Amino acid sequence: MTKSPETLNLSIDISCNLALEKVPASVRKQFWKLVQKLHAHPEANGNNLERVKGGSDKRMRSIRIDQGYRAIALQEGADLLLVHVDEHDKAYAWAERRRAVVDDITQSVRFVVAVSEEAEAPAMPPVKAEHRPGLFDAWTDDELISVGVLADHLPTVRAIVDEDTITAAPELDEVAQLSLTGLAAGLTVEEVRDEIGLTEAPANKVTFSEALRSDIAQRRIRVLDDKDLEAFVERDMAAWRIFLHPMQRRLAEGRKSTTLVRGGAGTGKTVVAMHRARWLADQIRRDPSRKGRKVLVTTFTRNLASDIRQNLWNLCPENLSKSAPVIEVMNLDAWVSEFLRARNFGKTIVFGDHKDLKKIWEDAFDQFTLPDGLSQAFVKDEWRQIIQAQGLEQKNEYFRASRTGRGSPLSRPMRKELWAIYEYVRARMVEQGIAEPDDGYRAVRAILDAGSITLPFDHIVVDETQDMGEQAIRLLRAMVPERENDLFLVGDAHQRIYPRKASMTACGVNVRGRRSNILRINYRTTEEIRRWAVSVMTGQAVDDMDTSVESSKGYRSLMHGPEPLVAEVASKSDELVNLVEWLKCIDLKTRTVGICTYTRRQRDEVNDHLIAQGLKTEILERDSDDSSCPGIKLLTMHRSKGLEFDAVCLMFIGAQDFPPAWIFMPEAFPDDASREDELQRLRSLVHVAATRARGTLRISLTGQLSKDLFT
Numbered sequence: 001m002t003k004s005p006e007t008l009n010l011s012i013d014i015s016c017n018l019a020l021e022k023v024p025a026s027v028r029k030q031f032w033k034l035v036q037k038l039h040a041h042p043e044a045n046g047n048n049l050e051r052v053k054g055g056s057d058k059r060m061r062s063i064r065i066d067q068g069y070r071a072i073a074l075q076e077g078a079d080l081l082l083v084h085v086d087e088h089d090k091a092y093a094w095a096e097r098r099r100a101v102v103d104d105i106t107q108s109v110r111f112v113v114a115v116s117e118e119a120e121a122p123a124m125p126p127v128k129a130e131h132r133p134g135l136f137d138a139w140t141d142d143e144l145i146s147v148g149v150l151a152d153h154l155p156t157v158r159a160i161v162d163e164d165t166i167t168a169a170p171e172l173d174e175v176a177q178l179s180l181t182g183l184a185a186g187l188t189v190e191e192v193r194d195e196i197g198l199t200e201a202p203a204n205k206v207t208f209s210e211a212l213r214s215d216i217a218q219r220r221i222r223v224l225d226d227k228d229l230e231a232f233v234e235r236d237m238a239a240w241r242i243f244l245h246p247m248q249r250r251l252a253e254g255r256k257s258t259t260l261v262r263g264g265a266g267t268g269k270t271v272v273a274m275h276r277a278r279w280l281a282d283q284i285r286r287d288p289s290r291k292g293r294k295v296l297v298t299t300f301t302r303n304l305a306s307d308i309r310q311n312l313w314n315l316c317p318e319n320l321s322k323s324a325p326v327i328e329v330m331n332l333d334a335w336v337s338e339f340l341r342a343r344n345f346g347k348t349i350v351f352g353d354h355k356d357l358k359k360i361w362e363d364a365f366d367q368f369t370l371p372d373g374l375s376q377a378f379v380k381d382e383w384r385q386i387i388q389a390q391g392l393e394q395k396n397e398y399f400r401a402s403r404t405g406r407g408s409p410l411s412r413p414m415r416k417e418l419w420a421i422y423e424y425v426r427a428r429m430v431e432q433g434i435a436e437p438d439d440g441y442r443a444v445r446a447i448l449d450a451g452s453i454t455l456p457f458d459h460i461v462v463d464e465t466q467d468m469g470e471q472a473i474r475l476l477r478a479m480v481p482e483r484e485n486d487l488f489l490v491g492d493a494h495q496r497i498y499p500r501k502a503s504m505t506a507c508g509v510n511v512r513g514r515r516s517n518i519l520r521i522n523y524r525t526t527e528e529i530r531r532w533a534v535s536v537m538t539g540q541a542v543d544d545m546d547t548s549v550e551s552s553k554g555y556r557s558l559m560h561g562p563e564p565l566v567a568e569v570a571s572k573s574d575e576l577v578n579l580v581e582w583l584k585c586i587d588l589k590t591r592t593v594g595i596c597t598y599t600r601r602q603r604d605e606v607n608d609h610l611i612a613q614g615l616k617t618e619i620l621e622r623d624s625d626d627s628s629c630p631g632i633k634l635l636t637m638h639r640s641k642g643l644e645f646d647a648v649c650l651m652f653i654g655a656q657d658f659p660p661a662w663i664f665m666p667e668a669f670p671d672d673a674s675r676e677d678e679l680q681r682l683r684s685l686v687h688v689a690a691t692r693a694r695g696t697l698r699i700s701l702t703g704q705l706s707k708d709l710f711t
């Protein structure tokens with residue numbers, strides 16, 4: 001045993017935090033209590049750190065959590081870095097295999113698997129096969145070292161011939177794997193350095209203590225203080241609450257002009273948005289002159305707003321106190337309705353399928369003859385996508401309006417005929433006291449433009465921006481004055497599942513010239529699942545929510561698992577039978593399984609079948625439904641937005657069910673371009689649902705996949 005020094009500077013590595021997520025909650029609680037004690041009284045009895053004998057790093061210590069579990073820490077002088085937690089034998093085995101090195105290039109402590117283990121189980125041939133070029137031949141040793149490859153590992157890196165072996169090499173730690181997968185995915189050395197937080201040339205040699213506290217170390221290591229420890233003992237803390245990766249941190253903290261952050265599914269956009277909200281709220285709380293000012297966190301759906309509120313409550317409860325909240329979380333439609341109600345707007349906001357609205361359109365189609373060649377579907381689409389989306393109130397505005405992307409061109413006389421219908425619809429809506437969300441957004445903007453009202457918001461943070469239409473974005477722009485830290489928007493156009501689209505510049509949100517705000521590393525999904533989900537979108541041009549086309553260059557995950565299982569069977573009943581067999585192989589006491597369908601009816605059909613087979617299920621519908629406890633959850637693909645599960649099964653994805661037959665009916669869409677738009681949204685829907693899976697994805701279908709949807 002080694003005696004603890006009188007003071008201990010405690011810090012925790014992200015690997016310890018991730019390991020903590022895998023042990024029982026009671027062990028986790030015990031761990032944090034122990035750490036708190038160690039921090040307060042390092043010398044007290046029972047706090048002794050045990051040296052790990054036989055390991056290759058003499059600084060490794062074990063700490064007893066309870067009879068069965070041990071924590072592993074690295075001690076150098078008064079610094080104690082907590083690095084791992086596991087059952088007794090496994091924890092020791094982990095510690096014996098590893099050594100820590102202080103790396104001057106990344107200014108951080110790196111944990112490498114000790115040589116003895118490499119010798120025992122080489123995961124890749126040490127010598128590259130003669131006939132295959134090395135994957136990293138195009139980069140010099142210096143360049144590889146500059147992105148965080150340790151000099152000792154250059155021979156390993158030079159022997160790599162394909163992308164999949166990067167993450168299989170045990171010597172390479174996460175930093176090296178991230179950099180190398182980035183280079184292999186087409187990023188430049190500068191982009192990779194930026195991503196891993198190496199924005200400046202390396203400084204001189206660093207000590208262990210300095211490396212614990214360097215900027216790059218902050219992505220893996222947190223130096224703990226009393227406040228942290230209190231919070232950890234009180235609340236179960238997931239890794240994302242504690243650690244931000246360098247790019248995430250750069251985006252979440254500091255003063256910024258209007259910012260749009262883009263990133264693929266699972267790259268931590270919501271995490272960044274929440275940390276940004278906390279950072280902004282903390283600035284307000286620190287400044288007494290800003291008392292009463294607030295951060296609004298908003299998104300499109302009520303469900304997601306509810307999840308974010310819950311997560312923010314765990315992240316920074318001090319900012320959400322009931323009496324004086326500094327952060328307010330509300331979906332935009334709810335906020336607009338509340339704002340207008342408080343100002344006696346006098347109209348009820350209704351959505352597209354509301355019965356009164358339907359009746360108005362039926363009456364309009366009874367009364368008016370449609371211009372030649374235009375269907376009812378086209379006329380309604382034109383209303384939604386042009387008139388309402390652009391907020392057109394005058395005939396002349398419609399004559400001049402851009403209709404890019406709408407397929408069929410419209411002559412001036414046709415627009416004139418259509419305008420008569422739209423005037424009728426508008427008049428009837430006014431008469432009946434109803435308005436659509438776009439009208440609501442414009443009404444609020446008009447009130448704000450009049451200048452008599454000052455909103456309490458200094459900052460607005462927006463999640464799932466891709467689902468906001470033009471009027472919503474214009475309103476958000478009007479809700480905070482244009483200045484530093486005003487708007488922070490995150491989104492991913494690949495996940496656009498509603499028929500709305502907006503270009504930031506066209507809506508007066510100036511994010512141009514700052515194009516590097518891209519999160520590319522997926523922290524949720526395995527690389528195998530990510531690739532399948534991306535393949536669904538192959539060949540489809542996706543916008544960047546501004547004026548250009550989005551690129552998926554450099555998107556990747558370091559986690560690996562089984563390939564997604566495409567289960568093709570002969571009939572729907574076989575799909576159900578096989579689903580039950582598949583579920584039997586999953587430990588439903590500890591794992592979450594999301595079963596996603598296109599329609600509610602299909603969801604209920606699967607649910608009935610599973611219940612009849614004696615399985616316990618839960619339908620996720622309302623915002624209060626909890627998706628995080630283990631077991632089988634049934635939900636529509638739309639509802640899956642923003643959620644995640646250990647395993648996901650997409651049901652009824654065969655051509656006979658998906659896309660639904662109505663999509664190909666002539667009257668369903670005015671033209672092929674509109675039909676293709678809908679097909680694109682369905683691809684996005686599959687992409688969204690598939691990327692909810694952490695480790696296992698199953699795609700269940702009768703017959704084959706539709707050639708109209710999947711290439």
Ligand SMILES: Nc1ncnc2c1ncn2[C@@H]1O[C@H](COP(=O)(O)OP(=O)(O)OP(=O)(O)O)[C@@H](O)[C@H]1O
Pocket residue numbers: 238239240241243244245248263264265266267268269270271272492495522523524641642643644691
């Ligand atoms: N810094 C981090 N440390 C640990 N885990 C992280 C970190 N950032 C993100 N994650 C994890 O990655 C997952 C995805 O994060 P998040 O939901 O924020 O991504 P997203 O980009 O908003 O996803 P999507 O667009 O698919 O909804 C979550 O499980 C989250 O906990």
